[in-house]
Amino acid sequence: MELRNRELNWAGNLEYRAKELVYPTSLAQLRNLVRAAKSVKVLGSRHSFNDIADTEELMISLAKMPEAIEIDEQAMAVRVSAGTAYGALADALQRAGYALHNLASLPHISVAGAVSTGTHGSGETHGNLATAVRAVELVLADGSQLSVKRGDEDFNGIVVGLGALGVLTHLTLDIGPSFEVEQTVYQDLSWDKVLEEFDTIQASAYSVSLFTDWSGEQVGQAWLKRRVGDALAEHIDQGRFGGFPATAALHPLPGADGGICSIQLGQAGSWSDRLAHFRMDFTPSAGDELQTEYLVPREHAVEAIQAIRSLSAAITPLLLVSEVRTIAADDLWLSGNYGRDGIALHFTWKPRQEAVEALLPRIEEALAPFAARPHWGKLFAATCAQLAGLYPKFNDFIALAQRLDPSGKFRNDFLDRTVFGA
Known part of the structure; x- marks a missing residue:
């Protein structure tokens, strides 16, 4: 069917260009659509902030396929x-x-x-x-x-x-x-103390997220998700990093409603209700935001954080909030953590795309000494010329794509810009 009105991504910063958006209801229909298409892309939950899922031809949504x-x-x-x-x-x-x-x-x-x-x-x-x-x-x-x-x-x-x-x-x-998880949020931890013992705080819970706007001397919030039964990180509660446990449910954005977030205050509950930051039955925001993220090797975590803090004067005015997380290494070719443990430096921006895009090259230049890899579904400036050297299996992936899709049916502007170099 032809697109009616405007089809936008979740954030509303991208209007899809496809001539048709179709909803197959069976595997047979899907196969026929793909076989007949000149060019095709699949639309998921629309939560990408760039044009990775965009196309000028056929767009397929799997929303009406049988759920299994x-x-x-x-x-x-x-x-x-x-x-x-x-x-x-x-x-x-x-x-x-x-x-x-x-x-x-x-x-x-x-x-x-x-x-x-x-x-x-x-x-x-x-x-x-x-x-x-x-x-x-x-x-x-x-x-x-x-x-x-x-x-x-x-x-x-x-x-x-x-x-x-x-x-x-x-x-x-x-x-x-x-398994069960209990989540506690701590406020106003000292940046100096956090960076001095970065590994200690990251090891203090099953999942740790640091939220900041990069200004000042304190981390805004630290979200610790502890698996029930694991040893408690007493140094957090004793104020080793400064700060104090929140006494009410918080949202990562100052002043926003903490009630839409996963349950906090140390109340134990299932992993399914605690490991995500937001609850499934609430929309976390209206989508009026942009997002960027860079994955940096773990050994450069402190240096990379300091590099971003040094850009606070440029970053903070455009920022809603930023998050720092850790991820273990893997062997998936185009993963941001291929071959290396790392940290993620995530930026949730105000919906000022022109200004944000103008700033991204400066951030990427600051993180370049640490071989930072961008999240594929978020805004970034790097093209294949910069990205190829960051992934040891980059050329192997290109060869695999050419073998599985020799006519380039699944290619689009995003892939040509960031992977294939066309």
Whole structure:
């Protein structure tokens, strides 16, 4: 069907250009659509802030495809349809007594979209969401189906695939027993003390997030999600880093409603209700924001944070809030953490795109000595000329894409600009 009115991404900063947006309701329909298309991209939860999912031709939404959440208790795995939201998957797993290893900030995002862009949660021993994938099923450019499992030759290149290889239809993920988490938010920790013992604070909980606007001498908030039963990080409560535990539910944005966030104040609850920052039954904001994120090797964490703090005069006026998280290394070719443990420096901007885009090259220049890799689904300035040297398997991915999609059916302006160099 032809697009009616304007089709926008979640943030409203991008209007999709596709001539048609179609909603297949079966695998057979999807295969036929892909086979017949000259150029095609898949639209997920629309939470990308750049044009990674855009196209001038056919756009496909998986929103009306049959939802599948199939738990294999013996294999400790779940097979899930690509368009399923993480929040829906988490609720289903929790009801059955199982868990994923982590969740991103928003439970509203689709499994396929999050995996394909290397999206992550936090925790120094936890890889990004794609590291839980043990098998993928996708439709290739000729309409054929391909299934690849962990250990297969192309698996590590396909998982974080940027939508360049085919249409993901199902993913199989590792699961474990359900567990409980208690979340406490601390306010006004000292930057000096946090940086002096950065590793200590990151090891103090199952998941740690630092929220800041980069101005001043204090971290605005530290969100600690502790797995119930783990040893408590007494040095936090005793004020080793300064600060104090919040006495009311907080939102990362000062003055915003903490009631839409995952439950805090040390109240224990299921992983499915605590590991994300926001609750599935609330929209975290109206979307009036932009986002950028860079992944930096863990050994450069303190230097990279100091480099960003030195740019506060330029960054803070455009910023809503920034978040610092940790992620474990993986072996997925285009993952931001391929081959290295790292930290994520995330920026949630005011909806001033021209000013933000003008600032990004300056931020990327400051982070260049640390080999910072941008999040594929957010705003960044780097092109393939800068990105190729940051990923040891970059050329292998290009070769894989050319083999699976020789006519370039899944390519678009974003991929030509950032990967293929056309």
